[in-house]
Amino acid sequence: xxxxxxxxxxxxxxxxxxxxxxxxxxxxxxxxxxxxxxxxxxxxxxxxxxxxxxxxxxxxxxxxxxxxxxxxxxxxxxxxxxxxxxxxxxxxxxxxxxxxxxxxxxxxxxxxxxxxxxxxxxxxxxxxxxxxxxxxxxxxxxxxxxxxxxxxxxxxxxxxxxxxxxxxxxxxxxxxxxxxxxxxxxxxxxxxxxxxxxxxxxxxxxxxxxxxxxxxxxxxxxxxxxxxxxxxxxxxxxxxxxxxxxxxxxxxxxxxxxxxxxxxxxxxxxxxxxxxxxxxxxxxxxxxxxxxxxxxxxxxxxxxxxxxxxxxxxxxxxxxxxxxxxxxxxxxxxx
Amino acid sequence: xxxxxxxxxxxxxxxxxxxxxxxxxxxxxxxxxxxxxxxxxxxxxxxxxxxxxxxxxxxxxxxxxxxxxxxxxxxxxxxxxxxxxxxxxxxxxxxxxxxxxxxxxxxxxxxxxxxxxxxxxxxxxxxxxxxxxxxxxxxxxxxxxxxxx
Numbered sequence: 001x002x003x004x005x006x007x008x009x010x011x012x013x014x015x016x017x018x019x020x021x022x023x024x025x026x027x028x029x030x031x032x033x034x035x036x037x038x039x040x041x042x043x044x045x046x047x048x049x050x051x052x053x054x055x056x057x058x059x060x061x062x063x064x065x066x067x068x069x070x071x072x073x074x075x076x077x078x079x080x081x082x083x084x085x086x087x088x089x090x091x092x093x094x095x096x097x098x099x100x101x102x103x104x105x106x107x108x109x110x111x112x113x114x115x116x117x118x119x120x121x122x123x124x125x126x127x128x129x130x131x132x133x134x135x136x137x138x139x140x141x142x143x144x145x146x147x148x149x150x151x152x153x154x155x156x157x158x159x160x161x162x163x164x165x166x167x168x169x170x171x172x173x174x175x176x177x178x179x180x181x182x183x184x185x186x187x188x189x190x191x192x193x194x195x196x197x198x199x200x201x202x203x204x205x206x207x208x209x210x211x212x213x214x215x216x217x218x219x220x221x222x223x224x225x226x227x228x229x230x231x232x233x234x235x236x237x238x239x240x241x242x243x244x245x246x247x248x249x250x251x252x253x254x255x256x257x258x259x260x261x262x263x264x265x266x267x268x269x270x271x272x273x274x275x276x277x278x279x280x281x282x283x284x285x286x287x288x289x290x291x292x293x294x295x296x297x298x299x300x301x302x303x304x305x306x307x308x309x310x311x312x313x314x315x316x317x318x319x320x321x322x323x324x325x326x327x328x329x330x331x332x333x334x335x
Numbered sequence: 336x337x338x339x340x341x342x343x344x345x346x347x348x349x350x351x352x353x354x355x356x357x358x359x360x361x362x363x364x365x366x367x368x369x370x371x372x373x374x375x376x377x378x379x380x381x382x383x384x385x386x387x388x389x390x391x392x393x394x395x396x397x398x399x400x401x402x403x404x405x406x407x408x409x410x411x412x413x414x415x416x417x418x419x420x421x422x423x424x425x426x427x428x429x430x431x432x433x434x435x436x437x438x439x440x441x442x443x444x445x446x447x448x449x450x451x452x453x454x455x456x457x458x459x460x461x462x463x464x465x466x467x468x469x470x471x472x473x474x475x476x477x478x479x480x481x482x483x484x
Contacts, residue, residue, distance in 0.1 A: 050444060053444075146441055150437075150458065151457075151458065152414065152437070152441060153409075153411060153433070153437035153441065154414060154417070154434060154437040155413045155414045155417020155418075156421075156425065157417060157418060157419075157420075157422075160351040160352060160353050193336070195336075195337075195338075195339050195342040195343070196339040196342070196343055197343070202346070205350065209336060209342065213336060240349075240350065244349075247345070248336070251336075251337055252336070273418075276351075
């Protein structure tokens with residue numbers, strides 16, 4: 001029987017466990033709403049490295065080491081390390097993977113990379129190709145801001161719709177054997193949706209249509225109501241983007257108010273002045289691997305639809321006046 | 336899904352806006368304070384170095400303000416001020432110093448030549464180019480008017 005349901009959804013009908021997770025958070029995140037859920041918090045942005053790029057590489061290497069150690073396995077037990085980040089040529093991901101003698105798959109889809117990794121990873125494990133697959137994504141405020149925006153020390157005023165790139169990384173281990181850990185039950189691969197937003201600081205507005213499309217498609221493909229899930233949680237739409245998603249879903253006939261939330265909107269406290277909230281490839285992986293995973297293990301959430309969202313722009317595409325394509329993948333995670 | 340035009344209309348209607356009065360007031364206060372400090376240095380230099388004429392004092396004040404703009408950028412304080420002050424800390428000469436020093440600090444790791452030197456003017460470059468172009472145009476107008484009269 002085909003694993004495909006509807007237009008874009010694939011049912012994972014064998015067991016694919018999210019066996020374990022590891023996280024490293026930046027100093028600002030360490031003072032945020034999920035401080036007690038992180039495995040490790042950096043005392044400062046550079047973490048003893050000569051550049052923030054090196055810091056991001058070290059974070060990724062350590063998070064993989066930590067996950068291997070927590071799980072009591074060695075790197076040779078891993079079939080593959082899969083991951084991505086925000087930088088050109090996904091340098092932090094590749095450079096951290098060179099520390100391990102493990103096959104490597106680099107992924108890039110901006111802030112939705114974590115969704116892409118979980119979707120592809122779950123299918124690889126479900127297909128019987130791999131049994132131990134490590135997925136991790138990361139971002140660092142210091143490396144992303146300089147690539148996408150302006151120098152860190154430049155005294156410019158942030159736009160009221162802008163978001164703060166999260167410094168952090170989360171890694172998960174996908175396996176076909178487990179116990180009471182959450183399982184990936186289905187995945188919906190999202191389309192690229194672009195409704196013509198050109199303001200690169202307004203990424204929430206650029207990504208909300210893609211998130212809506214993916215969530216609505218998932219619910220239709222699986223013939224479910226939003227209430228089936230304890231929470232539908234997007235990656236980094238920010239507060240305004242989340243409101244837009246709510247509005248757009250309503251237009252499609254889905255009322256998400258009771259179940260909808262967003263990792264980016266949840267990660268910082270109101271006092272931290274992150275404007276619309278967090279963003280970045282590390283945002284959804286950090287929040288899922290810490291808060292949601294640990295709460296799922298406790299049984300406080302039983303069914304989550306994780307929808308990492310990505311804005312696929314570059315500095316050059318913005319300068320050339322191109323609009324911002326958005327993408328989102330939905331991962332149905334259940335106990 | 337709604338079409339592009341409808342969506343853009345909805346976004347421009349509902350998008351969070353800058354609190355203009357608050358930002359203008361802060362810009363006025365901070366910008367004004369920076370200029371007052373500059374005036375303070377002018378009075379100080381006029382008093383302490385009486386042999387300097389007013390043009391020389393102006394240059395000295397500018398250099399002093401550039402020094403402090405650069406220093407506070409290096410100490411990581413100017414960007415924090417800029418978050419609140421906006422144009423109030425961008426427009427004075429200290430803001431110009433900030434726009435040169437901040438990329439210089441940032442590209443330090445990529446080396447002196449291809450890092451610091453080639454990136455120092457990524458922010459200030461357009462301002463310098465347009466400043467030069469406009470002064471040439473104004474100079475040309477003066478020249479033509481001067482010849483005609």
